[in-house]
Amino acid sequence: MLVLPFEKIRPNHASLVGGKALSLAVLAQSGMVVPDGLAVTTNAYHEYLAASGIENQIRRELTWRPVDQMRWEEMWDASLRIRNAFLRTPMPSRLRRALARAVEQRFEGKPVAVRSSAPGEDSSTQSFAGLHESYLNVRDTESVLEHIRLVWASLWSDAALLYRKELGLDIEKSAMAVVVQELVSGSRSGVVFGRHPVKPDCVAIEAVHGLNQGLVDGSVAPDRWTLDRRSGDVVDFHAAEREAYVALSRSGIAVRPLPKAKAKRPPLTDGDVKRVYAKAIELGEEFLEPQDVEWTFKSSRLYVLQSRAITTTAAGEGDNRSWYLSLRRSIDNLRDLRGQIENDLIPKMEAEARRWEKADVTALHDKELLNEVSRRYARYEAWLGRYWDECIPFAHGVRLFGQFYNDVMQPADPYEFATLLSGSGLLSVERNNALQRLAERVRADKLLRTALASGEVRSGHSSFWKEVDKSSAEFSAGLSEGSGIDEARKALGALLLQMATRTATPENSARKRRQTLERAFLAKFRGKKRREAEEVLDLGRASYRLRDDDNIYLGRIARQVDVARDEAKRRKLKVPNHFKGRLAMRPTGGQQHAAEGREPSGSGFVLRARQLSGQPAGPGFASGIARVVRSPEDLFAFRSGEVLVCDAVDPTMTFVMPLAGGIVECRGGMLVHGAIIAREYGIPCVTGVSKALRMIDTGAQVQVDGYLGVVTIG
Amino acid sequence: MADKESKAARDNEALETLRRLLTSQQVAVLATHKEGQPYGSLVGFTASRDLKSLFFATSRTTRKFANLAADGRVAMTFDDRSHAEADFYEAVGVTACGHAAEITKSPRSRALKQFLAKHPHLHDFVMSPHCAFVRVRVEKYVMVRRFQEVVELVVS
16 A cells, blocks of 8 residues: 555554554544545655665665764764755656556645654654654645655654654664645644643644744744633733744745734634634544644634644753754844844954954053953853854755755755855965965075075065964964964964965866856746745855854954963963863864774784775865874974864864865764865865774875775775 | 773774674685685684684685695685675674684694584584694784774784
């Protein structure tokens, strides 16, 4: 059985059709008004997987590195690649024909909703909203089949991977059923909570104008009624600021501004509220326990869209998963964030950094200095807070664009979109260009080269050194505490000498490739849709750029906290304990890796890595000598052509990257800073090699395969 | 301290995987060569407790015995395949490189006892006069997991 219509679904079909389909069928069979529909069973999912070979791709994504060790971003990466495989692999023809016939007969070309219905979820997992995908207003058969594949793919969504333990997610056992249901374009919709989350004696109703997708995904604020459960009397009403509603668009749905007349009044009349309340009570009796019910009114007809037993999510301490999921943002929200970051956060951060860079902390009295340290530290914390609240969520713009791009283009490489976003004028690249210009001077001037080679940093070449000093204020941040101007000049001079041995990489071919991709992408859209596509692309580019730039501004702030703190330490003043550590170049994430013995004690064996797996984050192949970077000093020792091995590339250290033959990073992800810069410069890069620092020594011969995501040692 | 222990545990993890594999598997592939022509054969085996020696039995008339008598350099491959597609990602494969020679003195009897404890049905075969008991002194193990992660355990 590939398909079961609602009227034929029985309780013993639960594992074939999933919880959502079963409860809808029960409702329809008990005479409730439910949009007509059918379930595509898990048999269809299994048949597709067996024929397509996707099963092994999923297996590969989930075993190259234990999922428990993946960062959330890596789960997103894995899930994007899996999703792309579903997008690009059509159904085998027997399955295709069977599903197409069932859909055509049942819906006769009417628009439908395609929704996930995962079997085997117990009630505690049903409450994790948004684990799996649902799509509204899907129109032709071909599109319905494609969306069925996308719902299947969402069994492996990043959110599902995060909650894999609760879901019991397992390649061998898990499957996905799909509900295809007639679309009801309701004029007011909402959710009724059969038991108020806070007041158990009450029922809560949330309602919006338009489709309830706006309420469910949080893009439209609802009006809220609290009713006494026994009497049905309204005990509290909270009106929302009614500004928007979700409506059907030509394909899919769209958020629209709410007409003034509608904005003035609540979505429900008193009579409507009574009917919704009565429905909640009725369903609670039908299912023998209070239900959370999604409903919609089309003219005066009340449809039940979904009903499920009430569950509460108990998030344990240290459980950040719901926070990760909250990073998924809508285009509107990203647009607002961008405005805040570009027009407010960054200019203010930059102004503060500049003020501090100009101020002379050595002129302060001891007490003033200590005050200044505390003040700067507090300011830094405040900036860091805004960085987490605004910049990190805004980085979702890259992911949003990635998925959008893949849906439209269905590219062979699921990360093609990153090429399209690159070259957007990253601050670190511009800073590197400034260094490159200094390196050109070194290359052109033999006397200067000799001076640099012999470590002569005082005599002559005064205009050159003036420029170097200016740069070193930005780059030598990481140099050890108390290093003077001569040390900074020596370190940067040695680096420039290295850079002078290379010519700048030609940018032309990359630019052409970007232009070709952009043309092909935009050619898929006409008129209004094209403007939307351009906006998503623009947001994606801004997000890609700011992901890197914001760290640089924060780095400048951090550096000036260090400057004040170092001065206080130099004077042997008592600096409060929590200010002790330096802020600049502090590892921004990833795990701590110490160089440690690789000899399991007493075993008589020595452990050596021969080949380590990671993510192919920058295409290309490189062979070279490893330079393991643990401290700023390691950075300045960097030699042209070496392979940079580090925990996490911090944007403040990207200035050596143009010198690198290849990059190996412990921190995982296709869109981490190291990967972004590597792609800008066309450097082979593998990320997520968690054992790299532990298993690779400076001086080892390594090969970096940025196509396969493999690092070979020796 | 706890951190140090967990690091040791991580290092031992590769060693433990190796031990588990060598204990659980009955048969390995032995690679020898004759004048440069490689030759593979299946042999029942055991490993010494310190994992530095591997033992198997073979008739002196076999090709593999002639090969290893001429050149003791051999490799042995072990794995936990289940002959399913999942093997690509889930199976562990280990190759031991070392030197093979017939063993006639200590620790022959102890090793033989262990060997027969694991393969009791080979008793008559091993005890027959023309059967040789061979020891491979391992120089290193190369372990492949998760499709393309490769580590080496080198005898120190």
